Amino acid sequence: MERNSTTGGGLMRRNKVCFLDTDYTDLGIKAPHHLSYPCLKNLFTVALLLFCTVSLRAQDSVPSCPLISEVTANCDTLRSYSQRTDTVAVPQIAFPSGFQQLGENELTDSLGILNPFWEKLRLLHAGFSTDTIRIVHIGDSHIRGRILPRTTGTLLTETFGAISYTDMGINGAFCTTFTRPDRISDIAALHPDLVILSFGTNESHNRRYNTILHYRQMDELVRMLRDSLPSVPLLMTTPPGSYDSFRKSRRRRTYSINPRTAIAVETMRRFADDNGLAVWDMYEAVGGRQRACLNWQEAGLMRPDHVHYLPEGYVLQGELFYQALLKAYNDYVGY
Secondary structure, eight states: OEEOGGGTTOEEOOSSEEEOOOOOGGGTOOOOSEEEHHHHHHHHHHHHHHHHHHHHHHSOOOOSSOOGGGOOTTOOHHHHTTOOOOOOOOOOOOOOTTOOSOOOOOEEOTTOTTHHHHHHHHHHHHTSOOOOEEEEEEESHHHHTOHHHHHHHHHHHHHHSOEEEEEEEOTTOOGGGGOSHHHHHHHHTTOOSEEEEEOOHHHHTOTTOOHHHHHHHHHHHHHHHHHHSTTOOEEEEOOOOOEEEEOOTTSOOEEEEOTHHHHHHHHHHHHHHHHTOEEEOHHHHTTHHHHHHHHHHHTTOBOTTSSSBOHHHHHHHHHHHHHHHHHHHHHHHTO
């Protein structure tokens, strides 16, 4: 407390009082004689809050994805943000009850040879492309019968849309059957996005089968295809399995599992690994050396010659191929 001389010596409390000396007359404002310190503090707090609010509202929102100008080359923003919706449903295969010891039904493509083909399928499936995707499937009598390739082609078309699936099979064909300029030209004229090679049955039926010769024959065909179609990926399939037949004197013809099929399949897989081809190993998927032939025969899906198949057998093979293709496609788009 101190005595105030302007009030006749009355006591004035010396607490939190602030006097304002500013003259507000020119502004037309009648100012109070004094404002308390708590009042100023409150004004300061309100002003600070207003400033912060305005600043936040002026702040640009955080972009949900990188700006186009800032996206690095080959950056797939859908992959980056886990927003993939390109995968497709993979159907289950209904095998006959007698099928046993089945292997994995999948494509082997450790180098990503088929990635350009999968990307075209993805763009088609997502509606970003309307270009027809062309597949050419060459091979022996299993392809000439058309049921296998047409089953696969029809299913792919139902799933993805604009697919052209052309089969070019020749009865009794070896892979060297197609190592002719005119046949290579016929394949190239179709402008394929993928070429599928299905051989091995006839090669392995030669009792003088030679792995070195078989390897060289595959190499000649692949070299000619790549010279004509340098940017087109190649996919090789292995044979389903077959039997040897023989007759003892005048007795009825008998059959035994062809032991050379497994050797031919091993040679084909080795060639594919050495030369950058993808592989669908149907032989292993349906039971391999131990059960492939027995599974087909015991299910009653082979013709009497024990080499070719009934329509139901080829349909099952086409469905298996389609399933393996979808699995590989999903692996690509889901990566």
